[in-house]
Amino acid sequence: MESLSPGFRGRRRGVADRLPPGQYPTEDFPVLSAGPTPQVATDDWEFTLTSEKGVAHRWGWDAMMALPQEEPVVDIHCVTRWSKFDTRWRGVPMDAFLEGVETEAVHAMFESYGGYSTNVPLADLRNGRAWLVHTFDGYPLAPEHGGPARMLVPRLYFWKSAKWVRGVRLMPDERLGFWEQMGYHHYGDPWREQRVRGD
Amino acid sequence: MAAAWWRARLVEREALSAAGRRLVFAVREWPGHLAGQHLDVRLTAGDGYRAVRSYSLSAPAHGDRVEIAVRPTPGGEVSPYLGDELPLDAAVEVRGPLGGWFVWRPEQAGPVLLAAGGSGIAPLMAMVRARRAADSTAPFRLVYSVRSPEELWYGDELAEAAGGAGGGRAGRAGADVATRLVYTRRAGPRAARSPGRIGAGDLLDPAVEPSAHPTCYVCGPTAFVEHTADLLVAAGHAPEDVRTERFG
Numbered sequence: 001m002e003s004l005s006p007g008f009r010g011r012r013r014g015v016a017d018r019l020p021p022g023q024y025p026t027e028d029f030p031v032l033s034a035g036p037t038p039q040v041a042t043d044d045w046e047f048t049l050t051s052e053k054g055v056a057h058r059w060g061w062d063a064m065m066a067l068p069q070e071e072p073v074v075d076i077h078c079v080t081r082w083s084k085f086d087t088r089w090r091g092v093p094m095d096a097f098l099e100g101v102e103t104e105a106v107h108a109m110f111e112s113y114g115g116y117s118t119n120v121p122l123a124d125l126r127n128g129r130a131w132l133v134h135t136f137d138g139y140p141l142a143p144e145h146g147g148p149a150r151m152l153v154p155r156l157y158f159w160k161s162a163k164w165v166r167g168v169r170l171m172p173d174e175r176l177g178f179w180e181q182m183g184y185h186h187y188g189d190p191w192r193e194q195r196v197r198g199d
Numbered sequence: 200m201a202a203a204w205w206r207a208r209l210v211e212r213e214a215l216s217a218a219g220r221r222l223v224f225a226v227r228e229w230p231g232h233l234a235g236q237h238l239d240v241r242l243t244a245g246d247g248y249r250a251v252r253s254y255s256l257s258a259p260a261h262g263d264r265v266e267i268a269v270r271p272t273p274g275g276e277v278s279p280y281l282g283d284e285l286p287l288d289a290a291v292e293v294r295g296p297l298g299g300w301f302v303w304r305p306e307q308a309g310p311v312l313l314a315a316g317g318s319g320i321a322p323l324m325a326m327v328r329a330r331r332a333a334d335s336t337a338p339f340r341l342v343y344s345v346r347s348p349e350e351l352w353y354g355d356e357l358a359e360a361a362g363g364a365g366g367g368r369a370g371r372a373g374a375d376v377a378t379r380l381v382y383t384r385r386a387g388p389r390a391a392r393s394p395g396r397i398g399a400g401d402l403l404d405p406a407v408e409p410s411a412h413p414t415c416y417v418c419g420p421t422a423f424v425e426h427t428a429d430l431l432v433a434a435g436h437a438p439e440d441v442r443t444e445r446f447g
Binding site: 003004005007008010011018022030031032033035036037038042080081114115118127144178179181183193195196197198199 | 202206242244245246249250251252253276280284285289290291294297298299300301327421425428429431432437438439441442443445
């Protein structure tokens with residue numbers, strides 16, 4: 001069989017240990033979303049955690065800002081193949097929202113202003129693995145990047161880090177979010193290159 | 200949606216502009232796709248190093264043929280190779296179709312507003328072509344923003360789709376896709392407006408006014424998409440009617 005893409009050399013990367021398969025590093029912060037950017041004022045903003053029994057816990061902007069804050073510095077990996085190293089955020093670990101919440105749920109669905117949704121196993125939101133963030137690189141998070149607040153779940157492809165997040169619903173069983181229903185992978189681990197269903 | 204990689208043989212390459220290229224590949228296993236979907240292209244170097252990029256399909260499915268449009272980025276890793284170096288008859292690998300949101304289906308009878316910035320025309324061209332292939336009479340309007348007349352892609356085909364020169368289909372009710380060109384830097388000789396960024400007025404058309412709930416497809420660079428989607432929402436289009444796809 002003749003060779004593929006003859007004459008292609010490509011560019012070697014010096015960052016192989018930090019770059020999941022099929023990704024390339026970028027200095028930019030590209031924007032990806034399925035529709036217009038919602039404009040949400042912090043005065044109107046609310047975050048609701050709903051247990052599988054339907055019990056709702058609500059935080060307004062000031063209540064959220066009064067929770068313990070952390071400054072994660074993480075690498076992020078978009079399914080469109082860019083990765084960005086050492087991104088610096090400020091926000092509330094999901095553990096702080098989950099503290100004291102009685103649940104036997106295994107899965108979670110994030111829901112956003114504008115109608116977006118994405119599913120994540122609850123285990124990936126605990127123990128310092130996920131944050132609700134409101135600050136990027138020292139500045140309030142811009143609307144096109146998900147401001148006033150978005151999720152940050154850096155262990156999974158970045159579509160799991162819902163922009164304009166307004167709530168999380170805990171679920172006993174897995175249900176699929178917006179892109180997952182369109183054929184993207186239900187879990188989305190960049191290191192196992194789980195981009196689409198069947199990967 | 201399939202996760203397998205297939206060999207794709209380059210069977211045609213044609214200039215769309217000084218830099219833009221239309222590439223047609225033959226992919227034996229290709230399962231077909233919807234207008235607006237994209238595919239992944241994978242290149243492999245002699246030592247096994249690989250690079251993958253996504254490209255929008257610029258034409259509806261046609262047997263084993265798939266078409267993409269490439270605008271080589273100076274200094275880019277993949278696009279200059281596809282645009283000018285990959286030999287005719289040589290193979291790359293592809294997989295797809297990918298994406299299920301930014302799509303137009305022939306059974307959609309409602310009005311459609313397409314807004315393209317630069318090479319963002321590619322998936323919207325697939326929609327214009329799919330509409331024609333299906334003999335659909337869904338009202339379509341295209342607003343196409345490019346820097347200058349030299350960067351216009353598919354100019355003749357769009358004129359034909361609009362029922363203009365060489366069209367001959369203008370008599371068919373609802374057959375036309377009226378196209379409005381927005382030049383941002385330098386306008387052509389017969390341009391209807393002076394050069395400048397797309398504005399609210401460019402998106403106004405009775406066939407696709409907000410009360411008709413047209414599905415709006417916006418594709419282009421991020422700044423174009425952010426600005427245009429904001430204009431559409433400000434004009435009264437429901438956010439859920441506005442679908443976006445961006446690059447860069």
